[in-house]
Amino acid sequence: MRPRPDLALFAATSGHSGVDRIVANLLPALAGLGLRIDLLNIRGHGPHLDPVPDGVRVVDLGRAHVWPALPALVAYLKRERPRVLLSDKDKVNRAALAARALAGGDTRAFVRLGTTVSHNLASRPWFDRAVQTLSMRSLYRFAAGVLVPSQGVAGDFAAFTGLPRARIHVVPNPVVTPHMQALAAGAPGHPWLTDGGAPVILGVGELSARKDFATLLRAFARLRRQRPCRLLILGEGRRRERLLALAAELGIADDLALPGFVANPYPAMRAAAAFALTSQWEGLGIVLVEALALGTPVVACDCPSGPREVLADGRYGPLVAVGDDAALAAALAGLLDVPPPPALLAEAAAPYTVEASARAYARALGLELPACSPAPQENPA
Structure with missing residues (x-):
């Protein structure tokens, strides 16, 4: 029995x-x-x-x-x-x-x-x-x-x-598994992550209203006016065409890539210069923890709930108001200029x-x- x-x-x-x-x-x-x-x-x-x-x-x-x-x-x-x-x-x-x-x-x-x-x-x-x-x-x-x-x-x-x-x-x-680093060692999949060109900002998630990638596009447009950079968003969803139209309106279409859902996003996370979470609300923000565990600098909108706890009130990465593309652009610029040490980011991911x-x-x-x-x-x- x-x-x-x-x-x-x-x-x-x-x-x-x-x-x-x-x-x-x-x-x-x-x-x-x-x-x-x-x-x-x-x-x-x-x-x-x-x-x-x-x-x-x-x-x-x-x-x-x-x-x-x-x-x-x-x-x-x-x-x-x-x-x-x-x-x-x-x-x-x-x-x-x-x-x-x-x-x-x-x-x-x-x-x-x-x-x-x-x-x-x-x-x-x-x-x-x-x-x-x-x-x-x-x-x-x-x-x-x-x-x-x-x-x-x-x-x-x-x-x-x-x-x-x-x-x-x-x-x-x-979130953090023993085999995560091995999965991250694979090929990043997108040529921008290996061509040695301008740094890549990464977003990951469903292309939905809740994830608010429109704010990320607006922030990126501000950042792009200041310096060369590119934006890669992994995920699929109903807002795809709206995001492409917004990118054209903002003049950043050539520097935005939406390759769709990727089963293993870890190589892209590890290769990106910075990671951005722009959700209007979350429970925790799993992708935020994953990026930290892989040593990628992060910025997050201070949405309810999770990012403030994960980032320890900003100790492990900047927090900006939900929907504030100007503050997000400034935070991304700061991460590109002075990325935090990987050991600090690993400390943030340790509880998970x-x-x-x-x-x-x-x-x-x-x-x-x-x-x-x-x-x-x-x-x-």
Whole structure:
């Protein structure tokens, strides 16, 4: 008979989201600490683990959507009785809490949210906003706890929902992996990063309103008038044509490249002269931590929430007001003139290693680790 799972993770993602990256790093690390883990799979959705590490079992719930999978999830909870059920994002969280109530037993259900809720919901259609607000304020009190990636998200969520702050646990995202440097050693992919020409400013993320790359383009146009430089933005999204039109309007089209989504952005991060995060809101800012870990100077908009915590109030990189392209241009110029030492940047990324994160998750979930826990595994994908 298979031992009772320590943790069952229930999620339904796009396959290339921030949650996918977190799961791909976190589950192998937790398994490496000796925990038995089930990844509950919705067909056609992520997260995907390739290869599946020892200690992790993928359980197919047999459905392609979250709510039709509810009976299978209830049956799984009754049959396997995992010590902890962890879910991520509101729709999945609602289904997980419903399944836990229907299944009974002593499984403790935790939910996770990765972004600043009040700002995220303000951008949603009214119906989605109403449903999610109701679920967070009424259903989440039945969870054993809520996991979030930053103190800013925790404070915002407590104020938004009225949930006691003690029920909300801040756990660092598992960003910095042992194989990150090896992945960064690959070819950068874009000729600007290897041709020895003007320095390259880098942005990474979905081409969406939330990421606000329009502010980065305006800041770059200011910087470009002062010195030779180029702007590379990795990512795909609905704002692509708008950004290209804005670049033409600003006269920087020849110095902007939008090559699309890149599965491994680390070589570009390491080769860039500076990295910019211009989001209107975040939960933490994973790409910000990745750039720091690879020794690239960073500047970030002081959005809610995450960048101020990651950059320690500006100790590890300048913070500018959201949407302030003049301040962003000045900060980028300063980084190009006097880049901070790589050791300082590595210090900023240290709290976000997979081992530190895995142990923090285990503590927050109340999972007791084996007496002699081995070193966490990594996902080599």
